[in-house]
Amino acid sequence: MNPTSPGSGAIRIGRLLGIELFVDPWIALPFLMVASSNSNMGLGLAWMGIVFVSVLLHEYGHALAGRSCGVKTHSITLGMLGGVALLENKQRTVKQDLWITVAGPLVNVVLWLGCTVLLTRLIMVGQDAAWMEWLAVTAYLNWWLLLFNLIPAFPMDGGRILHGLLLLAGQSRWKALYVVSVVACIAAVGMGAWGLWDWLSEESSFPIFRLLIAWQVWVGARQRLSFLKQIEHTAPELAPGPGQI
Numbered sequence: 001m002n003p004t005s006p007g008s009g010a011i012r013i014g015r016l017l018g019i020e021l022f023v024d025p026w027i028a029l030p031f032l033m034v035a036s037s038n039s040n041m042g043l044g045l046a047w048m049g050i051v052f053v054s055v056l057l058h059e060y061g062h063a064l065a066g067r068s069c070g071v072k073t074h075s076i077t078l079g080m081l082g083g084v085a086l087l088e089n090k091q092r093t094v095k096q097d098l099w100i101t102v103a104g105p106l107v108n109v110v111l112w113l114g115c116t117v118l119l120t121r122l123i124m125v126g127q128d129a130a131w132m133e134w135l136a137v138t139a140y141l142n143w144w145l146l147l148f149n150l151i152p153a154f155p156m157d158g159g160r161i162l163h164g165l166l167l168l169a170g171q172s173r174w175k176a177l178y179v180v181s182v183v184a185c186i187a188a189v190g191m192g193a194w195g196l197w198d199w200l201s202e203e204s205s206f207p208i209f210r211l212l213i214a215w216q217v218w219v220g221a222r223q224r225l226s227f228l229k230q231i232e233h234t235a236p237e238l239a240p241g242p243g244q245i
């Protein structure tokens with residue numbers, strides 16, 4: 001379901017391309033954790049900065065794709081688990097919704113490929129400057145953002161893409177949402193197990209963000225499944241359609 005406000009406590013930081021920008025105060029947490037755990041604090045914070053700028057550009061991908069279909073974006077909010085573009089709740093076709101959804105990850109593809117191609121080109125012509133390392137870092141981080149975002153579970157775009165593809169394939173709204181919710185439950189368990197395994201086997205720091213996202217995915221999927229069970233025999237047409245999740 002589409003949220004209707006940027007979230008309580010979100011702080012307005014400005015307006016860009018006609019879209020209000022907000023940050024959730026909890027965004028400070030990953031920065032504080034990186035600052036306190038990384039021996040090279042400046043480098044860690046710079047990596048985090050690249051992640052959040054990439055997330056912001058990703059959200060603008062959704063927003064501008066929406067604009068191309070006549071769907072306005074009220075605001076973009078950056079939080080500790082990523083970004084949210086708040087698009088107006090307007091009727092849209094499955095294809096339009098798929099385009100709006102795919103445009104976000106497409107930005108990460110462009111950043112990943114663009115930085116990789118540029119870096120390769122610079123190396124081939126004999127360039128060897130320290131700043132070139134940042135091209136490699138940006139490409140690497142966008143590759144991981146892309147992979148993570150394509151996990152086929154809401155609230156990641158992969159879940160919306162799977163939902164749209166099932167609708168395009170002729171599945172009912174009820175069936176499409178049911179399949180995505182079951183896949184999301186499996187993905188949540190997998191993500192949680194992966195985080196715990198990493199933590200226990202490599203003695204790495206506690207993977208709090210991975211576990212929080214796994215929990216968020218699990219709770220959302222369980223709520224959708226219980227809603228779908230309620231309407232299964234009485235009103236399956238009440239299952240949300242494109243742009244309503």
Ligand SMILES: [Zn+2]
Binds near residue numbers: 059104149157
């Ligand atoms: Zn997205």
